[in-house]
Amino acid sequence: MPRRALIVIDVQNEYVEGNLLIEYPDVNVSLANIGRAMDAAQEHGVPVVVVQNFAPESAPVFARGSAMAQLHETVASRPRAHYVEKSLPSAFAGTDLAEWLTANDIDTIVIAGYMTHNCDDSTVKHAVHAGLSVEFLADATGAVPYENRAGKASAEEIHRVFTVVMQSRFAAVLSTDEWLAALESGEPPARDNIYASNQRARAGSAASR
Template sequence: MSTPRRALIVIDVQNEYVTGDLPIEYPDVQMSLANIGRAIDAARTAQIPVVVVQNFAPPGSPVFARGGEGAELHAVVASREWDHHVEKALPSAFTNTDLAAWLAERKIDTLTVTGYMTHNCDASTIVHALHMGLAVEFLHDATGSVPYENSAGFASAEDIHRVFSVVLQSRFAAVASTQQWIAAVEAGEPLERGSIYASNQKARAKSAA
């Protein structure tokens, strides 16, 4: 089993999600911020490159307006060093950015995803990375979701985060805690990803019991 060539990507850890108009509700945002800081620190210690992503909307937008306080990086990220900075305007950190080329130049084969939000920019980036042939890891306690209500119905932040985490583990990423990831980094080992078939069989067996 070869040692993963990891990069840690820290997506949209901006004030909008903490003190702005789109506050993360689950998991607790202070816990996820602390874990994001831990992940960055562990990556620096292990000489894993850190990519910081920042989302911008046009001036005057209700959230993430360029030049506004909400669009600024939160202090947990702004106070730390990173290796590369990416600006984006769409959910995936790969779309219309240099991220893919930057990772390829460094022969990265495993992308570890943290930041916000679980169901939006994280999920989009994870799916994009998988389709590019990268292995992906997702730290479920270093991210978070907000609740939604629209014409399709209502979903709490906890429901959205939980369901997306389960779905991602079934095919798209190895979902783990920050502590589990740090242990895997220290051991030079990959995290285990599930499969659609195994996930479905386990659910069916539980329902039948």
């Protein structure tokens, strides 16, 4: 059995009612699934690490001391084994998370929280490079849309592409229901690789011509 820890990243009011609203999956769906994952972790002896991001008091989002920077009630009301405060995207950067995981013999982290393409993705990559296995709860995470000089993408597009890429190399991507079933059964989640993911896409393209 993997020695798991559930890492709940930046589930803060800013994403629910502030200036950086999660659009996909629906934030109420992801919040409910985050709560379910935390409850299941507690039941199965999986330690929960809660991560909270802060920016300077003058920042437009996550300003230290503001109501929007506070943890959402879904997370604040539930027990946790460890707390991490950060100011960079990865939950490992400038924190004691790596040391805490090592001290608790954790070899697999499970990611829930926000955002899929920023702090979640940064934490996933950091973990893989450190030799940890990763599981990513796709319906307990979420994205926002972007538009800048490089182009424009909806929250759904961003979330979908990032989860496809994660599954190709960096994480086992699951729904919360699938993860709960894996906790019960002990069956390892399906993982993939870059080559197989690419070959399936090429075969699908050839078949559609």
